Amino acid sequence: MATDNIMKVNLKVWRQAGPKEKGGFVTYENVETTPDTSFLETLDILNESLIEKGEEPIVFDHDCRDGICGMCSLYINGHPHGPATGATTCQLYMRRFKNGETITVEPWRSAAFPVLKDLMVNRNAFDQIQQAGGYVSFNCGGAQDANAIPISKVDADEAMDSATCIGCGACVAACKNGSAMLFVSAKVSQFALLPQGRVEAAKRVKAMVAKMDELGFGNCTNTRACEAECPKRISISNIARMNREFLCAKLKD
């Protein structure tokens, strides 16, 4: 049941004035919240008190707060999106933490995701990878009837599982190698599984992997940290599929 128990936490937050400035941790003690308050709302509460004191609030990315837009990030107590599994930061509630606990909040750490300010990072690299080939090449208006190509339910469901990726970057943040393989493979898989995407599958996978490498993401060493931390539980079987698609495509060159 909803409770009005007040709880207090200490927030140890990374503050950084700009991309080139040097950052550091600042600890805000005894931030009052309740177990039914979300983590981001607790940051809102803290920000409100900072503004009251005339200080600049902590900057962090967030938008839908429904766990779907992929905007929120934050590395909380050693986990991207915090300690809850299968959930984004905006779906994290304070009852996950103990009264009086010190919670460490850091931005995503990866060379490809530079910090813009405080906890906000630039994930533009993900867009660039998608632009390299994450689409089916056809123009609006030219489509045939939607039921003209039957697609097996198994394939459609699996493509859907891959397509569930919200592009938040938790996989990169979790990976000790800063690898984006889970993200890229999810998109490659979705299209590779569907007849619409099959046509240009070889071209797509080569273009997207090349872009990923170019942008300085690391190499996958199959630690499975990405899969364990992914808020949408994207499986690394996607990575195996991408490897397969990529190697086959290259062998045909």
Add this chain to the structure above:
Amino acid sequence: MATIDSKIPEGPIAEKWTNYKAHQKLVNPANKRKLDIIVVGTGLAGASAASTLAEMGFNILNFCIQDSPRRAHSIAAQGGINAAKNYQNDGDSVYRLFYDTVKGGDYRAREANVYRLAEVSNNIIDQCVAQGVPFAREYGGLLANRSFGGAQVSRTFYAKGQTGQQLLLGAYSSLNRQIKAGKVKSYNRYELHDIVMVDGRARGIIAKNLVTGEFERFAAHAVVLATGGYGNTYFLSTNAMGCNCSAAIAAYRKGAYFANPSYVQIHPTCIPVHGDKQSKLTLMSESLRNDGRIWVPKKIEDAKKLQKGEIKGSDIPEEDRDYYLERRYPAFGNLVPRDVASRAAKERCDKGFGVNNTGLAVFLDFSEAINRLGIDVVRQRYGNLFDMYEEISDVNPGEFAREINGVKYYNPMMIFPAIHYTMGGLWVDYELQTSVKGLFAIGECNFSDHGANRLGASALMQGLADGYFVLPYTIQNYLSDQITVPRFDPNSKEFIDAQKKCEAEQDALMKIKGKRSVDSIHKDLGHIMWEYVGMGRTKESLETALTKLKELRKEFETNLFIPGKEEGMNVELDKAFRLKDFIMMGELIARDALSRNESCGGHFREEYQTEEGEAKRDDENYFYVGCWNYQGDDNKEPELLKEPLKYEAIKVQTRNYKS
């Protein structure tokens, strides 16, 4: 008084769009390359319009406030998208979809627009499937459908509970293809601040780079706004935190009429507000109403005990429960349209039957479904929603609570209505052009298709219809005589002046140096709006609202405090700009609601209801689109213009969901 020309084509309803396309002016490919279009927003409408126009050959400048076009709030839509495919052979047709949408909108939508929407709905599904959107399928490999509120056929296509996400990612993929091809230039983390007019036409925008904090000038031959709705005027809503109405208000200030602002949709199944520190409300999918039963206690004593926390919902036996939707609307039961369900919940809570500590919640109960189908089946259908609910409120709705007189009871969910969608928006004609030449509005940003209430799974349909299949045609009718107009220089006087105006506004905001944060004032705004301009409105409440909003504007102008500097990223400053426009929007909503002396769809005036508490329309006096025309000054009252509605195909009736 300006006259309103909605430019509806001649001919019978079913032939209007075909006729229009056959006779409209087009731009040839060589000329398309010479024309630039600004598209603001990257949701379903914005991304689909930007990519389709680019595919045609226009040069597109595309803006979004998020860090990536993929994060626009269309992504949060759960349920599905309607189309009149009739794949289920259950008697669906373009006409039926058209009829359901007009009826669902309480006969306040423009007939011709809705018919066109129903007509192109089928193309949308084809387009999305070709893009690789993984819609749900049957074992035979063909597309699956589900049913949704307000319809008697299964016409909703879906991709798990993430249809909006998948459709948006489809549009985003087309957009990416055009970005790679160099036809779309994408500006992320940019926010529109003003629309630049040259010789009476929209010719560009001033946008703020939210990272560097600098205002930048962009010129084009036409400007398209796809910037969503104004639900966040109420502070607490199911909209994303960044959703705002500043672009629409900027257009309004430039002379674009704002139509039907009082039509605000309140979604019945949201998680109730738990405290004053809350920033956002969470929507639980409408699909829960398929198996969940909504109730409050019959006895006021039980309600009192629930409010004090002395008993739990599962302690109340069947005979003491009031399933008020089933009682009032036997034919549709728990599946009545959203506005009806929301109002009924409010009515019970107003009478003191609310079931949580604030008295503002009703139960959504799955005991009957679990007893009938077993927990496994119920969890298969709603497991992810149950988990989501548990994460937020620490109650597991599938958990057995107790047995009374041989009946097993499970923990119910608590729900309450919340602001979800805005049917009103910038007025547009049949071509989706606002009353400002060269300025177009698509998606939730315009007012056109949903009348006074939107049916579930229709928002996605409208956004994509506008972006993929309507605007790319109609905009050419405008651009065809612009081919000789050379590109505009963003360093010309009009642009420089507009930028200076934005900078001056920014200086003014920073200089207030009062005591209150943006959010604290926004919360006050939300409180006024919900209290006086919310689900039930009266003449008095609306007048109070207008007075209070005036005071609030004063408070904003004199007591706002923005920390930090003008230079560089300043999130509070950006929010302050938005709040300024939300206050303006609040006044518009209240004014429109006050002027509309009837109840219809999302607009419920308590003075105008039947004896049973149903909305009472006044078709004789209010059968029009209310268009508000800015008078050049925020302090001047806007002028109300009326676009009369003409129904040729449909007979206007009283909405009936009882039998």
Add this chain to the structure above:
Amino acid sequence: MSNSCLSSIGKKLIMSISGLFLVLFLLFHMSMNLVAVFSGEAYNAVCEFLGANWYALVGTMVLALGFIVHIVFAFILSLQNRKARGTERYAYQEKPAAVEWASQNMLVLGCIVFVGLILHLSQFWYKMQFAEIAGITNQYGVADGAAWMQYYFSQLPVVICYLVWFVAIWFHLSHGFWSALQTIGWNNKVWMDRWKCISNIFATVVMLGFAAVVIAAYIKSLC
């Protein structure tokens, strides 16, 4: 094919193929060793067969190449990965339960394996095959593997070193084996758990096989 070597997946493929090749070698080496448990003479016959003749030498060269490629690419990848991680590190890190310890420490494990390998080569290969080529004479014959084994594995410190080494190889193998198949793309949701199980069984069998020889020799020395 050539330019795929430059891509991240290409480099990983090289790690994978060279790794699988070394896995095969280990299997072969272990089977050969097992012979020693039963008969020193038979073992010596194998050693004789694998002396300084052309096919054994080619085999050794290919094997060495496999090691070198595997090691060189391990360092190239690790350096790139370090760079990709960025300059700032997390202050607070916690390993998710599903992540195997070995998977995150392959380079460290590899280094331990490498140190063990040097020891092993100096004790056996240097005194057998290499001695044969170079014409060096030792206390035991260049093909008397059984005697060398008995000599070294009678010493407790050597035995302990070898057992530690085997444990490191076990960890390295348990991740490396399925990881190699994943990199090639021979994996999916169903096979994921199967490959992991096979990896563990394979690593255990191979390493128990090696350990058996060492322990058997040590016990023999005690009798």
